[in-house]
Amino acid sequence: MNSNWQPKPGDRIFRPRRIRHYRLRRVLGVPAIFSAGYGNVGSSIYYALGIVALVAVGATPIALGIAGILFIFTALTYAEGTAMLPEAGGSATFARHGFNDAAGFIAGWALMLSYIVTISISAYTIPPYLGFFWVPFKESPIIGTAMSMGIVTFLMTINIIGVKETSIVNIGAAIVDITTQVSLVVIGFILLFNPPVLFHRIIDNWPTAGNLILGIALASIAYTGIETMSQMAEETRQPEKRVPRALIMMIIAVLVIFAGISLVSLSAMTPQELASEWSRDPVAGIAASFPLAWLTGILKPLIAILAGTILLIATNAGLMGISRLAFSLGSHNLLPSALSRVHPRFKTPHISIILFSIIALLILVPAFLAADAFKNMGTLYAFGSLLAFMFAHASILSLRAKKPELPRPFKIGWNIRIKGREMPISAILGLAATAIIWIIILITQPYSRWVGISWMVAGLIIYYLYRRKKHLPLTHKTKDIADLQ
Amino acid sequence: MEFHKILVPVVGTEADEEAIRLACRLAKRNKSKIYVVYVVTIKRTLPLDAEIEPEIKKGEEILDRIEIIAEEQDSEIETDLLQARDAGPAIVDEAVERGADLILMGVKYKTRFGQFYLGSVVPYVLKNAPCRVILYHQYTT
Numbered sequence: 228m229n230s231n232w233q234p235k236p237g238d239r240i241f242r243p244r245r246i247r248h249y250r251l252r253r254v255l256g257v258p259a260i261f262s263a264g265y266g267n268v269g270s271s272i273y274y275a276l277g278i279v280a281l282v283a284v285g286a287t288p289i290a291l292g293i294a295g296i297l298f299i300f301t302a303l304t305y306a307e308g309t310a311m312l313p314e315a316g317g318s319a320t321f322a323r324h325g326f327n328d329a330a331g332f333i334a335g336w337a338l339m340l341s342y343i344v345t346i347s348i349s350a351y352t353i354p355p356y357l358g359f360f361w362v363p364f365k366e367s368p369i370i371g372t373a374m375s376m377g378i379v380t381f382l383m384t385i386n387i388i389g390v391k392e393t394s395i396v397n398i399g400a401a402i403v404d405i406t407t408q409v410s411l412v413v414i415g416f417i418l419l420f421n422p423p424v425l426f427h428r429i430i431d432n433w434p435t436a437g438n439l440i441l442g443i444a445l446a447s448i449a450y451t452g453i454e455t456m457s458q459m460a461e462e463t464r465q466p467e468k469r470v471p472r473a474l475i476m477m478i479i480a481v482l483v484i485f486a487g488i489s490l491v492s493l494s495a496m497t498p499q500e501l502a503s504e505w506s507r508d509p510v511a512g513i514a515a516s517f518p519l520a521w522l523t524g525i526l527k528p529l530i531a532i533l534a535g536t537i538l539l540i541a542t543n544a545g546l547m548g549i550s551r552l553a554f555s556l557g558s559h560n561l562l563p564s565a566l567s568r569v570h571p572r573f574k575t576p577h578i579s580i581i582l583f584s585i586i587a588l589l590i591l592v593p594a595f596l597a598a599d600a601f602k603n604m605g606t607l608y609a610f611g612s613l614l615a616f617m618f619a620h621a622s623i624l625s626l627r628a629k630k631p632e633l634p635r636p637f638k639i640g641w642n643i644r645i646k647g648r649e650m651p652i653s654a655i656l657g658l659a660a661t662a663i664i665w666i667i668i669l670i671t672q673p674y675s676r677w678v679g680i681s682w683m684v685a686g687l688i689i690y691y692l693y694r695r696k697k698h699l700p701l702t703h704k705t706k707d708i709a710d711l712q
Numbered sequence: 713m714e715f716h717k718i719l720v721p722v723v724g725t726e727a728d729e730e731a732i733r734l735a736c737r738l739a740k741r742n743k744s745k746i747y748v749v750y751v752v753t754i755k756r757t758l759p760l761d762a763e764i765e766p767e768i769k770k771g772e773e774i775l776d777r778i779e780i781i782a783e784e785q786d787s788e789i790e791t792d793l794l795q796a797r798d799a800g801p802a803i804v805d806e807a808v809e810r811g812a813d814l815i816l817m818g819v820k821y822k823t824r825f826g827q828f829y830l831g832s833v834v835p836y837v838l839k840n841a842p843c844r845v846i847l848y849h850q851y852t853t
Contacts, residue, residue, distance in 0.1 A: 386757050389755040389756075389757065458759075462760055462797070546757070547756050547757050550757040550758070551756075551757065551758060551759050554758055554759055554762055555759050558759075558762070558763075567762075569758070569762075569764050571766065573755075574753075574754075574755055574758075574764060574767065575755045575757050575758070576757055576758055580757060
């Protein structure tokens with residue numbers, strides 16, 4: 228072997244089996260990666276508006292906007308990390324390489340929490356949209372929650388069997404989704420946008436500082452999908468080029484559309500209406516507010532079907548994402564291999580699918596009775612995702628400090644020099660902001676504090692016991708890419 | 713027609729054995745190279761590089777069998793195990809990468825709801841292949 232040879236980013240390391248080796252066929256292009264990501268991110272606006280309005284009230288567009296800036300920072304971090312380390316695992320992979328296995332586990336475990344809550348929230352917000360066809364779906368917490376649980380159970384079953392999902396479905400759904408959202412924004416601006424009214428609705432309903440920060444934290448739920456795109460890296464050739472490109476496309480699409488929808492929503496209804504009657508189906512509220520009866524007659528059923536479909540795809544994506552992540556963590560000895568066990572007939576990781584579906588169902592249980600279940604789900608999501616994003620930013624900074632020579636096909640610009648190392652300002656600010664917001668959630672939100680901490684403690688116990696059983700050190704450092712030959 | 717590089721995707725049926733014998737006969741004429749691939753399809757709930765031992769073992773056994781048949785035909789073949797989400801795109805992708813000028817696929821007689829059924833992989837390859845495709849339909853009485 229040439230002694231100067233180094234694997235290029237994106238090169239897979241093959242394991243020879245006698246004279247044969249297996250090779251991976253990667254076929255996804257930028258449109259498919261973008262669609263998979265937008266399918267996740269674009270779906271969350273269908274509930275994020277309402278969940279943010281619950282606390283941020285009039286400042287909902289501001290909270291979404293500030294969260295959008297943090298989203299840009301996080302997306303840039305993921306772009307650099309994924310281009311450098313094109314493995315499934317997202318922030319867990321970054322943390323494993325940037326620090327050690329323990330950090331990788333913590334990031335991965337936090338990410339798993341956010342995935343599970345995404346499954347619960349996406350499923351929880353399908354019935355309100357379908358309430359257009361049968362009112363009890365929206366009005367009755369018992370029927371609505373039962374339906375959500377039925378949806379999770381159904382998806383669990385089809386994922387155990389392993390029903391095919393094609394990228395054409397994702398691309399088609401993303402196109403229809405973007406078209407509908409852009410149409411709503413354009414029509415909304417033409418028919419409803421009234422700057423003085425909007426201004427007063429924002430100013431007259433300005434939240435407390437604490438609620439504004441909580442609103443920003445909850446707004447992070449609007450931008451789920453970064454991890455999905457990071458996972459797509461293993462399925463495309465030249466991930467170092469395609470994933471950053473798809474991420475940048477997504478940043479632009481998401482920010483433009485979300486800004487438009489949030490402004491239109493507060494033009495269409497008062498913050499109180501957005502936070503109450505339409506909190507779980509805010510986009511339906513926008514469609515219902517247009518002053519033209521024939522238009523609402525077309526849009527209301529269209530939004531009901533579209534939102535239901537998009538949210539179903541997003542729930543499914545969450546379930547697939549978490550099972551992949553669990554498998555990835557298991558393959559790196561961060562989680563017991565039982566979670567990586569594959570069904571002999573269906574060839575799917577049935578144990579992790581069943582386990583995480585059950586946890587998602589348990590998170591939905593309070594929704595039968597508790598009025599603030601929706602908000603609690605949102606804060607729990609923020610707990611997990613912000614912790615994972617903190618690790619992502621910190622890992623990129625650590626890799627810049629410790630391994631500046633590693634190939635970085637996509638390198639974040641706007642760097643400052645600290646002790647001779649180039650450090651991206653976006654990652655520094657992203658780390659600081661996500662850490663501060665996470666701490667505020669920890670302090671002010673009892674539900675997410677106790678459930679989140681319990682989750683992390685349970686995970687650490689599992690990790691400790693598993694590593695001891697395997698006689699592996701807790702803080703073992705994973706090898707460099709360059710060392711993997 | 714001359715074929716210099718023949719790609720033969722296999723799944724482990726008798727039709728594959730017949731197909732590889734045909735490929736060997738065609739290859740002898742033009743001194744062509746034969747590439748045989750088995751595609752392990754990975755469900756979306758698993759990472760693409762998930763190593764599923766039983767599937768890999770099954771693929772290797774099938775490729776072993778095909779190698780024996782090729783030896784009997786006095787032909788040299790190159791075998792490979794691929795992992796992909798879908799077999800169709802993986803086969804087409806492999807044909808492009810190898811520069812194959814023929815894809816030769818054995819097709820077992822299958823019916824669905826009483827009608828002859830080609831499955832999803834064969835139509836995909838027929839539609840998207842960058843070269844000629846020969847389907848070897850296994851004769852059944």
